[in-house]
Amino acid sequence: MHSGLSIIEENYLKAIYKLQQMDGRVSTNELASEMGTSAASATDMIKKLSNKAVIQYEKYYGVQLTTYGANLAIQLVRRHRLWEVFLHDKLGYSWEKVHDLAEELEHVNIHDLADRLDAYLGHPKSDPHGDPIPDGSGQLPKTDYIKIDELRERDSFEIKGIVDSDAKFLNYLTERNLGIGCKLRLISIDAYAETYEVLIEATHQSLVWTKRIAQNILIKKT
Amino acid sequence: MHSGLSIIEENYLKAIYKLQQMDGRVSTNELASEMGTSAASATDMIKKLSNKAVIQYEKYYGVQLTTYGANLAIQLVRRHRLWEVFLHDKLGYSWEKVHDLAEELEHVNIHDLADRLDAYLGHPKSDPHGDPIPDGSGQLPKTDYIKIDELRERDSFEIKGIVDSDAKFLNYLTERNLGIGCKLRLISIDAYAETYEVLIEATHQSLVWTKRIAQNILIKKT
DNA sequence: AAAAATATTTAGACTAGGCTAAATATTTTT
DNA sequence: AAAAATATTTAGCCTAGTCTAAATATTTTT
Numbered sequence: 001m002h003s004g005l006s007i008i009e010e011n012y013l014k015a016i017y018k019l020q021q022m023d024g025r026v027s028t029n030e031l032a033s034e035m036g037t038s039a040a041s042a043t044d045m046i047k048k049l050s051n052k053a054v055i056q057y058e059k060y061y062g063v064q065l066t067t068y069g070a071n072l073a074i075q076l077v078r079r080h081r082l083w084e085v086f087l088h089d090k091l092g093y094s095w096e097k098v099h100d101l102a103e104e105l106e107h108v109n110i111h112d113l114a115d116r117l118d119a120y121l122g123h124p125k126s127d128p129h130g131d132p133i134p135d136g137s138g139q140l141p142k143t144d145y146i147k148i149d150e151l152r153e154r155d156s157f158e159i160k161g162i163v164d165s166d167a168k169f170l171n172y173l174t175e176r177n178l179g180i181g182c183k184l185r186l187i188s189i190d191a192y193a194e195t196y197e198v199l200i201e202a203t204h205q206s207l208v209w210t211k212r213i214a215q216n217i218l219i220k221k222t
Numbered sequence: 223m224h225s226g227l228s229i230i231e232e233n234y235l236k237a238i239y240k241l242q243q244m245d246g247r248v249s250t251n252e253l254a255s256e257m258g259t260s261a262a263s264a265t266d267m268i269k270k271l272s273n274k275a276v277i278q279y280e281k282y283y284g285v286q287l288t289t290y291g292a293n294l295a296i297q298l299v300r301r302h303r304l305w306e307v308f309l310h311d312k313l314g315y316s317w318e319k320v321h322d323l324a325e326e327l328e329h330v331n332i333h334d335l336a337d338r339l340d341a342y343l344g345h346p347k348s349d350p351h352g353d354p355i356p357d358g359s360g361q362l363p364k365t366d367y368i369k370i371d372e373l374r375e376r377d378s379f380e381i382k383g384i385v386d387s388d389a390k391f392l393n394y395l396t397e398r399n400l401g402i403g404c405k406l407r408l409i410s411i412d413a414y415a416e417t418y419e420v421l422i423e424a425t426h427q428s429l430v431w432t433k434r435i436a437q438n439i440l441i442k443k444t
Numbered sequence: 445a446a447a448a449a450t451a452t453t454t455a456g457a458c459t460a461g462g463c464t465a466a467a468t469a470t471t472t473t474t
Numbered sequence: 475a476a477a478a479a480t481a482t483t484t485a486g487c488c489t490a491g492t493c494t495a496a497a498t499a500t501t502t503t504t
Contacts (some may be wrong), residue, residue: 003498028482041462043483048460060469088323091338104330108322213473232490245493250452263492265453282499426466 003072004052006194007107010076011035012045017064017073031176056129075114079163080106081127081134082117088128089121095128096170130161130180130218145218148186148209149194156185157202157209161218169216175201183222225294226274229329232298233257234267238287239295240357247284250293288330296360297336302328303349303356304339309310309352317350317401351392352383352402360421367440370408370418370431378407378423383440399425405444 009207015034021025032042049056056067065073069142083102087093089210093101115136118124125131125141132141162170173179183201190197194211209217237256241248245421254264272279276291287295303395305324309315315323337358340346347363348354351424367382381404384392395401399422409428416433431439 006460029310029480037461038463040464044461090333091342093338101332101335104328106333108330110326113313113323114313120313137490163499228490249452259491260493262454262494266491358456 002109002111003075005054005072009045009049009052009106010053010072012049013044013065013069014074014076015051016051016055016063017021017070017077020065023209024062027062030093033062066126067112074134074140076106078118078134078136078138079109081115082114082121082124084127084129085124085133086117089184094174095165096167096174098128099167100166100205126161126180128180129165130159143218145220148198148214148217148219149211151186151219151221153186153188156183156217156222158183159217160220161216169213172213176200176207224331225297226420227276227294231267231271231274231276232294232329234264234271235287235291236298238271238277238285239292239299244285247286249284252440253285270275275337293360296356296362298328300356300358300360301330303353304336304343304346306349306351307343307346308312308339311346316396318396321389337342343403348383348402350402351380351387353387358385365440367442368440370420370436370439373408373443375408375410375440378405378444380442380444381439385438385440391435394435398422398429399427400429410431 004009012031012035015031016026019030019034023030028039028042028046031046035042037217046055046057046063047202049055049069050063053066054072055063057063082103083105084098087098087105088095095150118133118136120196124133130145133141134145143160148157151157159178161178161180162173177200184199184200187199188195196209196214197206198209199206199220227233229256234253234257237253238248241252241256245252250261250264250268253268254261257264263285268277268279268285271277271291275288276294277285277287279285302324305327306320309320309323309327310317314434340355340358346355352367354365364376365382370379373379381400381402383402384395391440405423407421408420411418418431418436439442
């Protein structure tokens with residue numbers, strides 16, 4: 001159960017996992033940029049992780065997670081998201097803050113801790129940003145969330161998740177009383193400007209979302 | 223609020239704090255032995271901590287914490303003991319395990335976390351081994367616990383704390399249904415053998431404690 | 445008070461992770 | 475298909491923390 005990876009190695013692993021979701025193969029430069037480090041350092045670490053059978057590496061052709069590495073990564077994600085729930089639900093941190101805070105806690109790899117935390121929190125299905133939490137065996141709960149561009153005018157919907165939970169964007173939402181579970185209605189689409197006018201049911205506030213904003217919000221039709 | 227110390231530096235700091243409580247001045251060898259490392263490494267670290275104004279160091283004469291260093295140490299102790307309470311009370315870990323587990327968590331130095339944890343746990347006064355938890359300003363709650371050699375035969379008392387909470391000793395206690403809050407009575411003292419016969423009120427079990435055991439248990443007369 | 449024992453520090457080397465600069469591969473442009 | 479641009483790797487050095495062995499201080503013993 002113990003990963004045998006240092007905190008730094010675990011952070012590289014997470015970065016590779018994240019990039020692989022989007023891109024498939026991960027290049028040295030992508031990884032270096034994601035980690036905010038030099039390509040040379042990334043190459044060094046790639047060799048190390050490759051020696052530890054976490055990734056498959058062919059010179060000049062980028063890296064891919066092995067099954068083993070993918071398992072380690074998903075357990076990291078699990079720990080991260082469970083801690084986020086704890087920090088948010090139990091300690092009352094705002095959803096803008098929990099991501100950064102959980103970055104520290106996720107590396108604590110105590111026997112049984114994730115499972116106990118999971119049980120204690122009541123087996124949450126998703127973290128405060130709506131991201132799904134893998135179960136003990138690494139299975140991600142299936143979700144069927146869509147984006148607003150799949151709706152028609154007058155459709156009602158509920159916010160279910162955030163694609164890229166950077167603090168600025170979360171702050172933008174919070175300031176406008178938006179969050180997971182928030183119920184809205186799509187008033188009108190401006191096809192030319194690529195904007196969406198929506199109405200918050202609870203407060204009868206009306207807002208305009210640009211395409212960039214809309215693409216970052218996962219919803220479910222109600 | 224951020225200590226600016228690495229995890230390793232923090233561990234040395236804790237060791238110095240612990241040794242200083244018992245000995246006053248802490249020698250290089252003591253520190254090396256406590257840390258399970260060589261005297262040379264201890265010397266190196268002593269220089270580093272001295273440069274960071276955490277300790278006062280004079281060559282060949284050992285070290286002492288500065289006020290600043292003592293503050294850092296006590297906040298570490300606070301985090302450690304709060305996490306122990308969390309792991310024990312909320313996640314259900316046994317008191318033998320929480321010390322080692324908290325060793326990892328205590329280094330997570332997130333803004334506000336200790337205070338929030340403290341509030342969430344209901345401002346506990348002591349950890350699962352009865353060790354007092356410093357408050358936010360570093361004040362240790364005053365306790366007036368004694369050891370059994372201060373009692374007379376037939377005195378009733380309650381277990382309030384453990385001096386040296388190593389897992390083996392805790393296990394010894396657990397196996398005999400002993401723990402913090404447990405009520406007992408001193409039946410007889412064998413002055414020659416230096417043993418104490420005690421009776422557990424709840425179960426009417428009788429036990430014999432050697433001096434070594436007795437010295438490791440903090441009690442309060444009832 | 446000199447010798448022996450012990451404690452402490454210095455010197456020099458090793459590993460993990462990082463860097464810059466230079467070398468080499470690959471890809472894109474012309 | 476050669477030249478230019480870009481991506482990747484290698485080489486060499488840096489810091490943190492560790493080690494062993496050797497040097498130096500201090501303390502204890504005689």
